[in-house]
Each structure stands twice: as C-alpha cells, then as structure tokens.
Amino acid sequence: MSTPLLELKGVTKAFPGVVANDTxxxxxxxxxxxxxxxxxxxxxxxxxxxxxxxxxxxxGDMSWLGEAVKVSSPAHARQIGIGMVFQHFSLxxxxxxxxxxxxxxxAGKTGDELSEDIIEISTTYGLGLDPERDVFSLSVGERQxxxxxxxxxxxxxxxxxxxxxxxxxxQEADNLFEVLRKLADQGCxxxxxxxxxxxxxxxxxxxxILRHGKVVAQCDPTKEDTRSLAEMMIGKTLKxxxxxxxxxxxxxxxxxxxxxxAETERSISLSDISFDVCEGEIFGIAGVxxxxxxxxxxxxxxxxxxxDDSVISIDGVACGRRGVRARRQLGAAIVPEERLGHGAVxxxxxxxxxxxxxxxxxxxxxxxxxxxxxxxxxxxxxxxDYDVRHAGxxxxxxxxxxxxxxxxxxxxxxxxxxxxMLASQPTWGVDAGxxxxxxxxxxxxxxRGTAVLVISQDLDELLELCNxxxxxFAGKLSEPHQVAxxxxxxxxxxxxxxxxxxxxxxxNAH
Amino acid sequence: MRIKLVPRxxxxxxMTWMTPVMALVLSLLSGTVxxxxxxxxxxxxxxxxxxxxxxxxxxxxxxxxxATPLAIIAVGLAMGFRANxxxxxxxxxxxxxxxxxxxxxxxxxxxxxxxxxxxMLILGxxxxxxxxxxxxxxxxxxxxxxxxxxxxxxxxxxxxLSTLVHGPWKDPAGYNFPESVIFQDVxxxxxxxxxxxxxxxxxxxxxxxxxxxxxxxxxxxGFQVRVSGLAPHAARYTGVRSDRMVWYVLLGAGGLAGLAGxxxxxxxxxxxxxxxxxxxxxxxxxxxxxxxxxxxxILFASLVLALSYLGGEFVQIKLGLPLGIAGVFxxxxxxxxxxxxxxxxxxxxxxxPGTKSSASSA
Numbered sequence: 015m016s017t018p019l020l021e022l023k024g025v026t027k028a029f030p031g032v033v034a035n036d037t038x039x040x041x042x043x044x045x046x047x048x049x050x051x052x053x054x055x056x057x058x059x060x061x062x063x064x065x066x067x068x069x070x071x072x073x074g075d076m077s078w079l080g081e082a083v084k085v086s087s088p089a090h091a092r093q094i095g096i097g098m099v100f101q102h103f104s105l106x107x108x109x110x111x112x113x114x115x116x117x118x119x120x121a122g123k124t125g126d127e128l129s130e131d132i133i134e135i136s137t138t139y140g141l142g143l144d145p146e147r148d149v150f151s152l153s154v155g156e157r158q159x160x161x162x163x164x165x166x167x168x169x170x171x172x173x174x175x176x177x178x179x180x181x182x183x184x185q186e187a188d189n190l191f192e193v194l195r196k197l198a199d200q201g202c203x204x205x206x207x208x209x210x211x212x213x214x215x216x217x218x219x220x221x222x223i224l225r226h227g228k229v230v231a232q233c234d235p236t237k238e239d240t241r242s243l244a245e246m247m248i249g250k251t252l253k254x255x256x257x258x259x260x261x262x263x264x265x266x267x268x269x270x271x272x273x274x275x276a277e278t279e280r281s282i283s284l285s286d287i288s289f290d291v292c293e294g295e296i297f298g299i300a301g302v303x304x305x306x307x308x309x310x311x312x313x314x315x316x317x318x319x320x321x322d323d324s325v326i327s328i329d330g331v332a333c334g335r336r337g338v339r340a341r342r343q344l345g346a347a348i349v350p351e352e353r354l355g356h357g358a359v360x361x362x363x364x365x366x367x368x369x370x371x372x373x374x375x376x377x378x379x380x381x382x383x384x385x386x387x388x389x390x391x392x393x394x395x396x397x398x399d400y401d402v403r404h405a406g407x408x409x410x411x412x413x414x415x416x417x418x419x420x421x422x423x424x425x426x427x428x429x430x431x432x433x434x435m436l437a438s439q440p441t442w443g444v445d446a447g448x449x450x451x452x453x454x455x456x457x458x459x460x461x462r463g464t465a466v467l468v469i470s471q472d473l474d475e476l477l478e479l480c481n482x483x484x485x486x487f488a489g490k491l492s493e494p495h496q497v498a499x500x501x502x503x504x505x506x507x508x509x510x511x512x513x514x515x516x517x518x519x520x521x522n523a524h
Numbered sequence: 525m526r527i528k529l530v531p532r533x534x535x536x537x538x539m540t541w542m543t544p545v546m547a548l549v550l551s552l553l554s555g556t557v558x559x560x561x562x563x564x565x566x567x568x569x570x571x572x573x574x575x576x577x578x579x580x581x582x583x584x585x586x587x588x589x590x591a592t593p594l595a596i597i598a599v600g601l602a603m604g605f606r607a608n609x610x611x612x613x614x615x616x617x618x619x620x621x622x623x624x625x626x627x628x629x630x631x632x633x634x635x636x637x638x639x640x641x642x643x644m645l646i647l648g649x650x651x652x653x654x655x656x657x658x659x660x661x662x663x664x665x666x667x668x669x670x671x672x673x674x675x676x677x678x679x680x681x682x683x684x685l686s687t688l689v690h691g692p693w694k695d696p697a698g699y700n701f702p703e704s705v706i707f708q709d710v711x712x713x714x715x716x717x718x719x720x721x722x723x724x725x726x727x728x729x730x731x732x733x734x735x736x737x738x739x740x741x742x743x744x745x746g747f748q749v750r751v752s753g754l755a756p757h758a759a760r761y762t763g764v765r766s767d768r769m770v771w772y773v774l775l776g777a778g779g780l781a782g783l784a785g786x787x788x789x790x791x792x793x794x795x796x797x798x799x800x801x802x803x804x805x806x807x808x809x810x811x812x813x814x815x816x817x818x819x820x821x822i823l824f825a826s827l828v829l830a831l832s833y834l835g836g837e838f839v840q841i842k843l844g845l846p847l848g849i850a851g852v853f854x855x856x857x858x859x860x861x862x863x864x865x866x867x868x869x870x871x872x873x874x875x876x877p878g879t880k881s882s883a884s885s886a
Contacts (some may be wrong), residue, residue: 317760339763348761356757362750370751370762373744382743 017080019044019203020065020096020172025074027060032443034060036227037074042172047194047204049214049235051247052224053302053471053509058207061224062174065205066098067091079171097165098174103157105149112145115164135166139193155186162193173197174205179213191217209247209302211240211510223247244506248473263293266345266465267434268327272320272334274309282306282489284313289484289494291434291465296456297494298476299469301486302509307469308351310486311438314467315348316341329433342374345433349423349440351469353416357423360412364404367411368393368426375430392429400425401451417448424452428459435459438469453479473505485509529870539868544814544821547860548828554856564843572842573835573849583834585720589792590830592729593618593784593801595822597808599736600780602817604773606740607752611774613659613674614781615805616681617652621782622789623685624651626796629711630693630704640710644786652782653775655681660774664767670774678805689798704796713791725787729826732780736819749773781805802833803851810858829854 022040026033034057042048052058063069065076067085076083078094085091088098105114112129123131129145136143141159149157158178165173175194179187194204194217208214214221215235223231223246231246238246267290274284284306291297301307312318313326320326320334327333328344338348348371350356358367369378369389378389393407402422404414411419424440440456441449456479460466470476476483477497484494485508492508552570559569577583597614604611611617625648628640658677662668686702695705713723740746752759752769760766789800811829815821836850 315761316763337763337765338761342763350757350761352757355755356761359751359755359758361754366747369747370758374763379744382745384742384744384747386742 016043018042019046019079021077022061022065023075023077025061025064025071025076027064027069027071033227035064035071038224038227038229040222040229042203042205044171044203045198045201046220047198047206047218049218049221050205050207050224051209051211051214051221051243053209053247053473056224056247057227058224059176060227062098062176062205062207065091066096066174092168092170095169095171096174097168097170097172099158099161099165099176099178101177103161105157105160107150108148110146110148111143111152111160111163114149114160115145115167118164119167131167132163135163139166139196140189141193153186155182155189158182158186158190159193166197170202172203172205174207176207177209178206179208179210187213209510211243211247211507214243215240225249240507240510244510248506248509263463265290265292266329267291267314267436267467269314270325270327272310272313272325274313274318274320276309282309284309284489287491289491291467293465294460294463295482296460296466296468296480298480298483298497299467299486299491300473300476300483300505300509301471303471305486306489307438307486309489310491311351311436311469314436315346315350339374342430347371347375347427347430347432347435349427349435349437351438351442353419353423354412358411358419361410363393363409364397364402364407364411364414364422365389365393367422368396368407371423371426372430375432392426396422396425396429399429400455415445417444420444421448421451424455428455431462432464435464435466437467439471440468441470441472441475449475526875528873528875529866530873531870532868540816541821543861543864543868544816544825546864547814547857550860550864551853551856554860555853558852562845564845569839569843569845572839573853574831576842577831577834577838581717582720585717585722586834587827587830588722588726590833591826592725592791593788593804594808594811594829595729595826596725596732596784596787597777597781597805598811598815598822598826599732599819600777601808602812602815602819602822603736603740603749604777605753605812606817607749607769607773608756609663609770609773610671611656611659611674611777612671612809613656613676613678613805614777614808615801615803616674616678617655617778617781618785618788618801618805619678619681619685620655621648621652621778621785622796622800623688623785624648624654624782625786626693626704626707626789629707630796633705633708636708636710638710641713641790644711644790645783648782648786649779650782652778652780652785654778655782656774656778657771660771663770663774670770674774685796685800686798689796693796695795702798706795707790711790712794713787721792723787723791725791728783728787730823732783733819733823736822740819745772781808807833807854810854810861814857814861828857832857 018041020042022038025035025038027035038061050058050061060069064071065085067087067090076085083094112132115132116124116128132143132145135141141163143156143159143163149160152160178190182190198204206218215238218235221233221235222229225247233246235243270288272284272287276283282305287310289297299307313320316336316338319337323332323334325334328341328346331344333341333344354360357371359370365386369384372392373379376392378385378392390407396402397404397407400421402418402425404418414422420440427435437456441452444452456466456468468476468479477500480497482494483497483500483505485492485505487508495504555570556566559566578587597618601611601614625644628644628647655677659670659673662673663670689702689704693704695703713725715721715723716726748759748764748769751762752764752766756766784804789796793800807829811822811825814828815823815825832850832853836847839845839849840847
C-alpha cells in the first residue's frame, strides 16, 4: 500500500470530564471518500477540529504525505492542503459570490481573474456558480457550493465535509455527491462526517466508526448494510430496562398533529407529530440532536405557541395557544436542555433560581411581591432533597458544577409534584453520580404517577428509563415502540432516517 | 503584536461597585491634565469645579435641583437597560412630558384650581409614555432598533417644543420673546427650603428612587426585568413575554422622563422656554450606568452628574473657561467607567505575531 495522504496515530484529546478522542488511528488515501461515522458526542467533531488545526491533540502523531506534521491553525491547515466546509456557512449575504471568496483567500487573485477561476472550477465540477450573484439570492445548496469552491480554489488534497447534507434537500444532496465523486476521481480525498447511514453507503469508499471517543470499527460501507452500520455505531449491548414500570393510566400529555415551520435556515420544521404520555409512564424521544427536538420542546413548554389549542393537551385541557405560566398552572414542570441561560440564570443566586422555576406552582409570590423567605426555604429543600453540593444557597447558580446544577433544576421541578414532567437531555454532560441520582429521581417521580417525557440523545439512558421510545428524525416522530421490543438495529435505523416508513408497521401493541 | 480581550472566569462584586469610584478618580486626574494644558492652575480649577459650587446652602440646593430630573430619568432608564431595552431618547420623552403637562397652564392660565398641579404631573407622565410608545410599537411590531428610533424622536420632540414656543404658546404679553406665560402659583411646585429654589420635585425623586429599589429587588415584575436582561431564554422559560417586557420598560422609562420634564418646567423654570433641558435625558444615561443600574447607586450618581453641570457653570463664571467643560467631564466619566468595566470583565492578552497571524496571510 502506498503512503497514505493523512495518517493519525494514537490521537487523544481530553476535555474536563470527558475524553473526546481516545487513541484514535485513522488513515486516508488519496482520492478516497472516507466516512467518519458516529453518534452525537462520539468525538467526530473534535477529531476533525484537530486535523484542521482548531484544537491541538494532547497526545498522538499526525503525518501528512508521509511526513510528521503539527497543524497549528486552520490557516496552516489550508496552507498544507486541507480544506473544510462547515455545517454552518460563514458568508456575507450582501456581497457577491466573488467578493465572498475574495475576502476569504487573502493575497490571492482578485476581480475578473478570480471570476474566471471560479467559473473554471465551477464548470469542471458541475457546480454551476455565477460569481456575480449576490449571496442572499442563493439557495442553501448553492451557498454550500460557494464554500466548496472557496476551498477548491486553494487546491486542497483533503476536503473535510462536516454533516454537509444536514441542510440540504435530497436533490441537492444528490448533486453534492456527484461533485464529491468527481473530486475523488481527480485525486482529492474527502473526509465525510455524517450519521446518515444510507448516504455513507452510497458515497463512501471506507468508513471509520467512532463510539465514545474510540474507533470501534473500520469497514467498507458499500459491503455493509444500514443494519450492520447501525450496530457498529450504537453498539450491540443494549441493556434491558432495569425497572419494571407500572402499567399506565390516563393520558396526561396528549400531542396531536403538531406542526411548525422552520423560522430560519438552521431550525427544523416539525411535521405532524402525535404522541401521548400516560400517568406513571416515562416516554422517551430519541434522535440525533438537531432533528427537531429543540423545536418540539419549545412548543411543549409553551415558549413558542401553536396556532391551535387542540394540538397539545395537559391533563385533558387543550393548551396549544397558552403560554408557559398557564401550562405550569395545569401541572407541567419543565427542565430545558440548556442549563445555564435557559433553565437557570448563572449570575443569579440559587434562591432566585428556585423562584424562577418554582414561583407559579410553589406560591412564592404574594400578590406582586416575591416571597423571599419561602423562596429560600424552597431552594434549601431542593438542595437538601436532591443532594446539591453548594457553598450556600446565596451563591450564583453559575458557580455550581454541571451535575449539581442539573440536580438542582430537576429537584426544583420535581418538588412541584407535577402531573407532567418535560425533561430535555436531563443528564447531558453531567458526572456519573449525578446521572444516577437524576435517573432515580425521574423513576420515582413516574412511580408516583407523573407522566414523564424525556428527550435524550443517550440511548442507554432512554432504554434504562423509558417504557416506550419514539425516534425523531428530520422533524418527524416515529411510532412509539415498547422498549422491550427494541433492538439496536431498529433504533439505529430510525435514528439514521432509514426505512422510517416501513418501521411504522412495527408499532407497539400498547 | 495582537491584542486580545479574554473573558475573566470570575467577576468580583466589590470591583463592580469600585469602578464608578475609579472612573471618578481617573476623570479628576485627566481633568488636572486638561486644566494645565489649557493654561489654568489645575488644583484651583478643580476646586472651583467640584468644591466651590456646593460650599453653601444655596449651592447645595442647586445641586439637588439638578440631580432631581437626572435621578428620576435614570431610574426609568436603568429598568430598561437591565432588560436589554436601550432607550436613548429620554431627552425627547422629557420634552414631550414637559409640553403635555404645560398644556393645561397654557389653555387655563387664569385657573386657580388646586388640582391643576396633580393634573399637570399626570399629563406629563402620560406624554412621556406616549412618546416612548412609538419606539415600543416599532420595536415589537417591526423589530426596529429602539436605539435609533428613540434617539431620532428626541429631535422631533425638540422641534415640536420650538414650534410651540415660537408660535401658538408664545406669551401674548411677552414682548415677542419665544416663551410661554409664567406659570401661576397653583401650577408651580412649592419650595421646600425657604430662601432657595429647592422645590417639591426633589421629594418625587426620592420617592422614585425608593420605589425603583423596591420594585427591582422585591417584586415579581422587577425580577422578570432582571431575568429578561440576564438571560432572555430563561425569561421566556419563566413565562415572560418579551414583547410585553419591551412595552413595560419603555412606557415606564418614558413616563418617568415625562414626569421629570413637567417637574422641571413646573419647578425651577416656571414657564415653557425653547431650552428646557441642558441634556438631562442624555446625562441620565451616564447616571444610570455610573449608578450600576441600581436605584441607590443612581441617587449618588445623579449628584455627581449634577455637580458637573454646576461646576461647569462655575468655572465659566470664575475662570472664564468654556461651558463645554461640563460635557467633557461627563464624557470622561462615562468613558473611564466603561473602560474600567471592560478591564474588570476581561483581561488583556498581548500576542506575538506567530504562526497564526503569518499563516493567515498565505
């Protein structure tokens, strides 16, 4: 085998509390389309950021064309021939395609000369870009092509594409694949990051699969099927639920045909989402982040209102057009995904943060006045009952560790004895001890009869907690499945968006 | 060499309150330099600027008179700034408040009804609110930047004032001077310290400060204002509608600015003139920040800014220095305050031109 274009050996990168990349080996040959496959948090982004010079690795070696190299910055990466197209574009809307490219490649060609180059590259690869068009008039796919041309003008030998199809329509994605194949034919290697299995099977020559920061498999994706890829991505060992949850009663949270149009390019449309959560049940929504979970949560909590009352009911009361206060009054408690800045205010004390979430259901107001004495008691009780380690309830919420703050938020909401608990990513980024405590708190809450909804990317968590799990993909929710019936492949396929339709046939008999 | 601001991990609460003091000291030091460069004895000039004006009862009363509108406006502005609503147009709301309140006198110049003054104050508040409702409407309806709209409306308000005093509101017995009739007794705020001009408005200022303090720290509304500013998402999460918040804080600030306006014309001025404010609406922005957006701090800051007005007049009379000196001091104060704030929240890092900057030109 000839010298690989890029070779990584034992690359390791740790962040406080998590090893994002653990002794990773990776080798990319010239002209190869190489997939980097993994769930969210598997370490894909960290790895490419190391390659592109954003981060420096804690340990490990990188060699480029057979020679050891230390990429010190993205500019350095571009200099040696590595280009990267990000998921989110960095273009100026008001400038033309040529001007945008001119700005990005310092000391390069300008004006008509550059326009000629753009046209040449654009025709070679069938990109169809007019250098004089203004960027605001371009579609998302065309904008991505501007970014690609911008990279290609610097004649890279390796092009890194970070989740490139997440913003594209299927037709645009097909066009992109054509371009990437042409590039590969000309000898340019492509490192293609994705969690979409079907795409990788169609496009890539080789796949490296990451899980929990480690390389777990190498394969030729064209020889695998989506099932086997899903298994490799998620792991085969799915634990059976640890608790036998009591069978469920009346529906406390009912969602019917909930839709929402995307407001910006980056947000996801929700289409026709329906599900019920019953008394005493924990209902899980799985899915890779960015498939509409945030948008769904905003609508469930009442931060964004629906057009019609009937789409959401809490405890039998239609409340789609009623805000957060009304929903809390009806019995909802809410733990949002972002701890700081959403669930809590970092620069306010724990007392004030207890007030923030608890004042509706916990009577922490007297008329227009804040009842500080009761808020203090409530904050103290939350900390005591949920083992929040703190230096006094007057300290800023921002000074707590992630796990402690999350326990505080979960405790604050649970102490309100809600009828419906909405929790998004309840253990995202918290330590193992806090995770255990939070899981126990949620299970106990359900055992007392609360309808609990957990939105999470962590499959293990969902399988451990939930009675039923549905999967979100591209703004759609699959049929719910009894956890007992779920297998790794089934959930992996759903998360990768494959066979969403056929999977609907396997609805549970609940 | 590249200079970079890196956010500090911890913020010291003590330093937050020390910055205004540091800013004050730095302004004084720069003032010394400035006076020397202008060819005046620096210490004497500073004395004339900061000490002489308040060395007697009359001077002190004048200080309180000037601090009154500043404190009233600044409490309202602070409320908005806390919620990240940037009303820069208090000067306009002040002017319109003064006009709507004065309208009663202009149309009932002979009236001796004792309800005259309360009615004027209410109309003043209403006028300020009405003027502030324009940026509020534009912001909530069309997402227009309230900084621009409120600021531009200042000039509209001043032109309205000018039109009225040069036209319909001109005192018929006023020898054609562009001034309204002099307000009758029932339309004038009573004097509270005999022998001075210190009027009842100062009591209002104290009331506004006290109310503002309670509102901020003890009520649900104040809590919601603070959350809106610190974390808009958290505000939404606790059930605050951001549109309504914009309305509340703009109407609140506008109402208070209007109140300050009518207090000024019904107090020390006593009639409508083409110039009713030496920039109180703008100076109040400095007061709000110097007072750390806290009503109690604002009380002290309003005295400091009031002193800058008095000092400016004093050095003009005593030393023949230009009146612009007051503005220079106010500007330096805000400049040093903001720069001290930056240095408290960030530390400065100097970076040698290394691989990064040289490679970026490739």
